[in-house]
Amino acid sequence: MAALQASQKDGNKEDEAICNAYLALTHKRLLHLKEFMKYAETSYDIANSIKSNRAKAFANTAMGYLKSYTDDKSQALTFFLKAYALFNTMQSDDQSAKLGADISYLFSPNSQEKVKKYADEGLSFAEKSGNPESILHARLAVGSYLSDLVAAGETNRWQEAVSFFNQTITFIEKNEAKIDSKSNIGVAYINLAALYMNGPKPIDEQAFLLALEKALIIGKQYGIKSVYRSSMGLRGQYYVAKGDYRTAESLFKEGISYQQNLPYKDNYLLAAFYDCLKNIAAEEKDYKAYHEYDTFFIKYNTLKYDESTQQILQNADAKYESEKKMVRIQQLEQENKLQKKNQLLGYGISAVLLIGLIFMYRSYYFRQRYHQKREDFLQQQQANNELKMELLEKETLENLAEKLSLERRLLQSQMDPHFIFNALGNIQGMILRKDMDLAVLYLGKFAKLSRKVLEQSRMETITLEEEIQTLENYIELQQLRLNQSFDYQIALASSVDEQLHIPPLLIQPFIENAIEHGLKPLEAFQKGMLSISFEEEQEENLLICTIKDNGIGLTASRKQKTDDSHRSLSTKITDERLLLMLKDNSQAKLEVRELTLDHDGQQGCMVTLYIPIL
Template structure:
């Protein structure tokens, strides 16, 4: 016998807890509510404290909604009224108001009303068929999609939690899928109530998994321990305190199944915590289950006297409940009978069996009564559904007949109009045909000339930009100096370095020419080209500067970027930053790459410890040389910004000296 409050095993209690949790989430998260909807919520929130006042306020809200002709608020009010009657097990009114909510919402196009209506219909259909094959799942998923559009993440989390329970335990793959998806939405909502509720759904999945395979037991225990830590940290912000106790109860249940590996003091610590919470918040239904859970623990340990004591204490607590739970009473007596049989105490067995029989009969009668009620709800719902389908078919047939009449009248009207137009335009056709043809020919010639002009201008601009781009990639001074260095090495008979340097120069030249023919290259290819270029520059300047190239770990080096976009900035850093300062200190060049997936860009920064931007501009004023690198980089990025507005180029002076050029490059794959 299991006395823990396990959501996936206790269908009735599970439904109540889920319903309360789900609508507390609505109360916390719903936005853009009307005054009528707030009034309905005010009434619904009184269902536990003052049922009479609860229904008075709901009825008043319904009257106001009708007076204001607000079909949306009517549908929401009906949904909350239905759920209030469900709280008091009035299935007839629960069904009636649920169907009224759905019918009213169907006459509107309001997503909020439809979300409420579909959700309450989901709960109604759990009475008809509490499986994934019934209509409940479709209603729940429809409600989830509607609330997702409204960005009600907390509500989405609770609906998906309910859906995960529908799949347990017959389809654990989907149970896991919806439970973890519910947890993702709960984290987006950042509200402790929603997070705890979703974590209980995931915990329910793990609990069921550990029952089927004990190797998952420790994983489930660790998960519940983490859930409890979260619940304790945010206890003051959690509205549904029973969820905290449920977490402790389920953890204790897992520990009962692993008696050999869980110390007794740990088990009773969790029991005591659940007891404290149930007493603090007056949760009698939780407290009575604690008695049964401890009795089960002592029974497994062979401490039958202690087990009997807790079973009897559970009976006392159950008798204090404001309602009579025959199922729970029969379970307690059944456990006492089993305990007496194990002890060989047949006198006690007879005594408990005598007390057990009336509750067993009452339990059987309750189940039979519920089955009759559920069957009645199912019959009425199916009857209503068939009536709706019949009305839909009749409406469709009526619409078809109406449309057919309109279609025939329309066709006759069109025929008359066509006959008239044919007669009129036949007279005008031959006279105007020649003018139309001439005008069309003139327009075509003008369009052709305009297209040719635009194409030529676009091509000219593109060729001009590409020409200037190629000019900026390989500085003539760099090529001249590189060839001079090779010549010097050959004259000094330094054949190894000459061959190596010549190979790098040839490879770099080939890469630059090859990349110039491609609009995009991979970041990896760009980095290899930059390394060759920098190495040649270091040899050119007798290793007067060092360099580093860094890539963050999240940078995808196979991403496609525009070719030949970074090298001009590196050339500027060497020529105008590092070169003038080489006589004073060892230069340093750092090239870094990072990636922003949200903006779909790669951020490249080129940093040097040269003479700085201010000094470089001052010296340029005395120098006739004009650098095209920055201008062309700006122009190219300006063109690319039409597709990705996050692209950009900037240069700033470092506080410790030198400059940093930042290029925000769009990713094209």
């Protein structure tokens, strides 16, 4: 701050821009989003007002980290690549090394070729600079690339990755006093331990535990939550996988106790530890302990979710304000260009007047008309730009409010209250009948389904594979509840990729309707059948989901309803979501058709969803 005040006093705009960039990065580490955004944008404004590549490089770096912080990867890459090119031109190896590493992270996992390119370039610049801090930062990027290759199935690269991280650890031990970013040291040990755990079996237990112990020391000594969390979690998972539940339980309880004694609790970590303790209790069939741990898990998971939601909203507000300001800056730049053009025209007019007084009156007359038209044009363009900004602000706020409202209503309506009531009633009946194994199975499936619904309701997209897993869990619960009175099958066309992305929780309401209003009312002697199929129209970029049942049909179902005004809230919200999707894909739609009696006496209903692939 003192350097910023000195630069302002001296009127040195280049130093002022750079000082603002450094202050932005300082507030980034302190998690002060408003201050981070203010100093980053101030640095960018000042840098663009002067001719200094050095100021522009630091300003674009600060803006890149701001966009990355608010999850705007595309804009982050744009700013980082500009800064990277400028620092390369200035031969600033230290800054180029850090940016090369961070750019490689942003390209992961979509472009492994670019991940490798920028990670290798970053390490090359770091070694030229000789700065231990930059070298470690770049080595972690290269190590992350190697670890990703191993995780993707290239097991032949495992030994190369382990050797690289062992070399990194040796480098750390020689230069630890010169490395300020202690979190990077902890990350190096965590990554090495993760490689051992996921490598060939049996693992090198001594090396694995030693790496975690060093990471744990770093996490505790410097209060680095992520390092401490990963160290305790990996160690606990190792002992759980090994079957040593007592050691794993002791580690998780030790982690909980440590967190409880801190002034600021890590709700994410506490929820994760209680979830692990729940799993251990379930394995040992200690239902009393399971209930106790589940109570605490729900408490901290709710707190974690509230914190996450608050962060998402805060980032969304910051992103909107930043984009609004960028539009305004572009408008001002356009106005400045027009003013410069008018200035040049004024000089031209003066030159013409100086050439000869004989043409003065004529020149003055026509030039006045030209300026009047130009002024009218500028006023009209400024009015149009202001109108565009007002429309952009209104549309952005309306879309954000509509989206948040729709997602909130979807989350509240997905689990039908009647289904939850019946599920809990069935569990109670099983417990009263002392059918404990079935009750635990039913409760586990119900808890898993509830968690999946909560998690996926917060996501923009999920894979088709995840959607099918959630549907299978839901249908199996319904089979248990209805005493296996119906069967089901899910079929995928050979051309359908299970990893394609679709909006979450879009299909479940129609499965629920087919079971509740079609299959459930069937006579006891009739066996229900639910068929779900998926096909892909690549030209239209659509996934076609067909849901067919052999239930009583739409006409008979409507006759059985006592309240004609009732309509499934989740189905209504799904219709609203489809209407929103029409803005991006005009082919998104829903078709419902009643199946008439065939020669075998079969009837039912068929629903066809045309879902945009995201």
